Amino acid sequence: MSAALGEIWRNRIFYLFALPFAVLTILFGVWPIVLSIEVSFTASATALKPSPTWVGWANYATVLADPLFVASLGRTLVYTVLSVVANVGVALGLAVLFDSTLLKRGNLFFRLAVFLPVVTPDVAGYVVWRWLYDRSFGAFNAALAGLGLPAFTGLSSPDTATLSLLLAELWHHTGFYMIIFLANLAIRDRALEEAAVIDGADAWQRWRWVILPQIRPALIINTVYALIQFLKTFTVVVVMTKGGPNDATNFVSYYAWQLFDQGRYGEATAMATVLFGLVVVLSLGVFVFGDREAAR
Amino acid sequence: MNGVGRTHPLLRFAAWAVALPVAVLFLYPYWWMMVSALRSTREIMSAPLRLLPERLDLSIFSEISRIGGVELWRYALNSVAITGASTVVGVVVTALGAYALVRKPKLPGFAVLRWGFLVAIMYPYMLLVIPVYLVMYRLGLLGSYSGIVLFLALGPIQFFLFEQFFRAIPKEVIEAAVIDGASEAQILFRIVLPMAAPVTATVALITFLINWAQWFPVMLISTTPDTYTLPVALLSMNGELGANFQGIMALAVLVTLPIAVLFLLAQKRVMAGMAAGAVKG
Structure with a gap:
């Protein structure tokens, strides 16, 4: 014990360096999570009081028995899968294209064009997209009409609202995954491709058997990042649809926020915990699956 | 660069035909x-x-000079002040913290601290912000600038960039300084931090870009529109009934343009930094 204390005292300057970081991490990282889990076991009406009423797993039972939540969870999972595939797929395609020498000097311009939305404040981007889809103001339908094509119902119909959000989010996010692919492509071993050419491999074989295995790390990281990103889809819903029409875009984050806003703290935090568990399990799953695939 | 295959003119045309649209x-x-x-x-x-x-x-900008009872310039000033302050606090706190954790990972409590941070950034952000409201309430920071600034200070990319950089410093550099009798403070301020100037610039830039865009924590911690930033003002304007479309677009320009210019001026640093910060060691 005293040995440990002695070590701490000898290294007190490092504790001093780490102190502000530790304070912020605990206050605004660890404490909120603990608090959230704690609140999820209390009755909403008493959640903010000094001595809340403990209700055990009641909030979790309520939440899991709530058909709206179950529907919302299913919707979130479908949206997440579609978005992960679309974003990572498009990002990979664009990275390969922009990494090739086919575009010569255009490369930087194209990268900037696709990456600019990543640093554009999401609220601003989604506000513009919301109006792009608008029936009377929007450029989208005006362009379709100009081409003689039928109108796109966009955010106003439950059938197309999800797709509309997906496209807007693709615009905002895919550039981020693209630069991770590009960074990975830049450090690959090009000599292997030359060797493959000498061995008579065609373009597809080089891509599939030489390049793709080398960008597996970026593929795994991007998939995990995208999973975390789209499981918690929120801003785009707030800006563009408010969960509608007909709950078609009412994803778990937004639903939880609505409950929180209504003072149903217990249920809202129970949903948060469920979603957190899902994020952890799915992310670990991708990592483990990716590792096993790599080991084969 | 053209070791693999010869670029066919038709192929090059096809590439442009995809990239340009x-x-x-x-x-x-x-x-x-x-x-x-x-x-x-x-x-x-x-x-x-x-x-x-x-x-x-340009008369629209005078038309939207008041939004929700608050002057437009106040939102703009809030944006600059909150983003700037949270960037400075974030860079200083993260640099010191990451340095301590990398230099002495085995000290009691340090591993736990790192894990706590990692779990916090894994937690779905929007759902973390909700209990942060409760924390701010208990700390008496609701509605205050300091509450907003402190919450925005830490972020994953910032931490990973510093961590990577400090890990890459050769042990010999530090050991030589220790043998020369330098104190830990001297090592940090005379040797490590001067070396870290480029990564510090990158982290500051990325933190600024990210925090300029923040809206949910700002909205949640605020109790009146007086502490709203430009994106929050844009969101509340967009949510009004009978929305002023032209005004919304004008405000969206104000939210976007400064950050787009900053990004284009420093694009190389930003893109390299974001890619490196995401692909943590």
């Missing part, structure tokens, strides 16, 4: 936003696709 699609919303900010609602409704405004009329 992609770039146009990604950039068009910006153009439409800027043009729409200069056109009256009636003009937009009659021709949504017009590529240039009918005339150069």
